[in-house]
Amino acid sequence: MGVKFNHLCYGGDYNPDQWLEYPEILEEDIRLMKKAHVNTVSLGIFAWAKLEPEEGVYDFDWMEEIINRLYENGIYVFLATPSGARPHWLADRYPEVLRVNEMRQKNIFGQRHNHCYTSPIYRQKVRQINMKLAERFGDHPGVLMWHISNEYGGECHCPLCQSAFRGWLKKKYNNDIKEVNRKWNTAFWSHDYQNFDQIESPTPLGETSIHGLVLDWKRFVSDQTIDFCKAEIQALRDAGNHKPVTTNLMYNFSTINYHEMAKVLDVVSWDNYPQWHKGPERLVAMDNGMQHDIMRTLKKEPFILMESCPGPTNWKSVSKLKRPGMLETASLQAVAHGSDSVMYFQIRKGRGGFEKFHGALIDHYGKEDERTYQECKEVGADLEQIDELKHANVKADVAVIYDWENRWAVEEAQGPRNKGMFYKETVEKHYYAFRKLGLNVDLPDMTQDLDGYKIVVAPMLYMFRAGFEEKVRKFVENGGTFIMTYWSGVVDENDLCVLGGTPGGLMDVMGLRSTEIDALYDGETNVVKAVVGDVSYQCERFCQLVDVKTAEPLFVYGEDFYAGTPAMTVNEFGKGKAYYICADAEQKFFDNVYEEIVTKAGVERPLKQPVPEGIEVCTRQSKDAEYVFIQNFNKVSTVFKPELDGAEVLFGEVTGEMKPFSTIILKR
CATH class of the missing domain: 3.40.50.880 (Class I glutamine amidotransferase (GATase) domain)
Structure with missing residues (x-):
């Protein structure tokens, strides 16, 4: 693995910038995190407005205090660059940073990810704050890794992006418009281009029938997003910091070619929000496992589960509670498929805004005698129990x-x-x-x-x-x-x-x-x-x-x-x-x-015996051992007793029957 942490990382997104007026809450956060075995948080993801409240005016003191207090209590930081949500002043002063949709309508300030990846001004402002963060915190012993932006995605059709797209095409086709016409078969419907200036991004108002154009636009959007990410990373490097970098990828996301994105990252991380309890859990588990394996295959190394939800999400059609035991099983499934972490969104629920009802380690109630907190605490203890399998890889035939x-x-x-x-x-x-x-x-x-x-x-x-x-x-x-x-x-x-x-x-x-x-x-x-x-x-x-x-x-x-x-x-x-x-x-x-x-084909199975429907088996291998994960995703107890053949039971119980949402880990 290119990046190796000392322990399996456990924690989540932490947003103290929303609670700076409540120092007693910030102190209580640390106490509750420690008690739940949290050892890592992602910090500053959406904090740009607090870090740079006015253009060129930086306030990092509050963040330094937070990082110091976390470090003193054994909690490390994935420090974010804040480009995922820029401050109001930036959009007001430089409207070119705002996105234009495929209908050629310019967005106004709002939401997040409403920015143009091509805009030189936006790139400059992101570079400036990234360098400032690297200079201030890059050498802090409590900072483990850089969390670059957040969930890159979307596309912009502004004049800057149109010009960049044409430049991308000129480079790909050696400035030869005739070659573009050949490769896109523009003779169809008499759509030949005479020059590059005639080319526009696909839009319902214009061209969508030339599939070569549509494909190249998708490639350009992916490349431009990755180039923006590279520019963010380069700012950190130019500031003299060389700690590892990642960005959080997303489930079933097709806009960005993640195989290309992974090449600029030191470790792959992703955000995982399966919809449990809607149908047969085994089918959700299979789909979820495939997404874990897609992410792992990007580098064929252990990855980081950067976000998951300890309770109900608030942005799906129904906010379903996780049934008892589901959080542990889902968390350990990530580890089974190659994750060296379990991280949540979020550590503490916000008081207002879009995600105030999104699940968290710490509820609005704010105490530890709450079911979700206790289950999170149990997961933290589980990860400490199996910490030895960190860095173990997944090998596939x-x-x-x-x-x-x-x-x-x-x-x-x-x-x-x-x-x-x-x-x-x-x-x-x-x-x-x-x-x-x-x-x-x-x-x-x-x-x-x-x-x-x-x-x-x-x-x-x-x-x-x-x-x-x-x-x-x-x-x-x-x-x-x-x-x-x-x-x-x-x-x-x-x-x-x-x-x-x-x-x-x-x-x-x-x-x-x-x-x-x-x-x-x-x-x-x-x-x-x-x-x-x-x-x-x-x-x-x-x-x-x-x-x-x-x-x-x-x-x-x-x-x-x-x-x-x-x-x-x-x-x-x-x-x-x-x-x-x-x-x-x-x-x-x-x-x-x-x-x-x-x-x-002579492919050996990890367990020689038949495995019942709904039980998932995965293996991870280190230099010295193989770890076999056996998980029951059925809602009822399932008769199954894995043959040990000399293996040690590292986690769980082998009794002949697996309880619903239970896990066994064998070491051999």
Whole structure:
């Protein structure tokens, strides 16, 4: 791991700037934090107005006092740069910092993240305060790491951003407008550009039909946001500070390519707010686990859970209380998937504003005899008990590709289903099947190496990015097991359709050519039937038709005019195997088929015995030990006794029955 802290970090966002008039509350905060085993807080995230109340007038004394008091009491700080919410005076004096939406309407001051990442003035003001913070606090022993801004996101369509976008395009296409026209296929609907000044960002008022433009705009927005983050970090470095940096990423967020963002960070961190108690907890747990694994895969190192909620959130449609035991289970799930922290939003509930009813360690009541506080205290004690597994990594033999740029392309394309492509949900089906076997799963994008994996799955990889086909070819030739699905290899990086057959560049590896794809209406289904044995499964949404060359059919369709044609195939290529799944089959299909493929590929499971539905198994490995997490996400007790085989029980109890929302950690 690039960044290693002395302990598993425990704490959350702390906003003393909202309580400066109440010194007795600030003192009580420290007492309550210590009693709950808090050892780390994120500080100053939205404090710019208190740090710089007037332009060029800085007041850092209150923050220094807070940092000193925390440090004296054994509580360390992730110190934030405050760009996530700038002060009123900045918007009033420099209106260029305000965002313009896609309808070309300029925002007024309000909310947060209402700023232009391109604005030179905004960048200058952020640089100034970042450098001041670094000079004042960068060498403080209580400051562990820099928390850069907060939840970067959004886009701006102002004249500054239009100009920057054109500059980005000129660089990418060597200042050649004819090349832009070729790559974007602007001959469609007679949309050829004569010069770069004619290009505008996508808008319902103008152009959205040129998918190459839309894709490049999304790439630009991502790059511009990352460049802003880099500028924030550079300000700290120019001030002479070299402590590690992170920024908090978000759940299922598609605007920024997080694989590229991770390259400028020393450690990945993210904010995790699953909606427990709405449906089967095991499904929420699987979805939540996949998001943890996406974040971990960005650097393939332990990450930081920067925000989670100890109680109900206040910004979802319903503010549901966490049931007893859920907080502990959800917190330990993050650790199981590779987090070296459990951090909350927030330490103390605010008295007013949008988040005053958001869950917190310390309620408005302000005392410790409160259920949420006591459960938080228990989680803090848990983390101290398992502190030895800090820095242990997660190793995976299986990878399921999840690619940001592919998602952009899938969601922008017109057809084959304009209401419901379900890219994320498609990836989840494959991920779930492996996780039900207790296997760790990485979720790389197309730019990451495939070396070291035994099985690689590419669900709905509609767009092949440059060089990906060669990686797959090499992987299979060298003995890997590769699985691809319908609607893959259809277009290139510019969303231009592949000529000569699909999946582009891999027809020989897969042993087939995709010919047509049948999109099904909502509620319409087909059937896939095993070639050998009396086994069949339902499928929905997509049925790809293929022309088999060297591949062997394993399943065929059971209905419609293409009944009897292949629905799943396998092709031997080099030392490996390439499977092609033609249909969007039900979950049981993937569960059963992947269990067989895992066995054939020689992938070992962490537990040899069958694992009941709703129990999740994860492993982390250090130099000296392997830690096996076993968690029951069922609402009822579940009969299950893990075979110890000489393992030590580090956490929990092995009795033969796992209570609801309980955790066992084995060390071996």
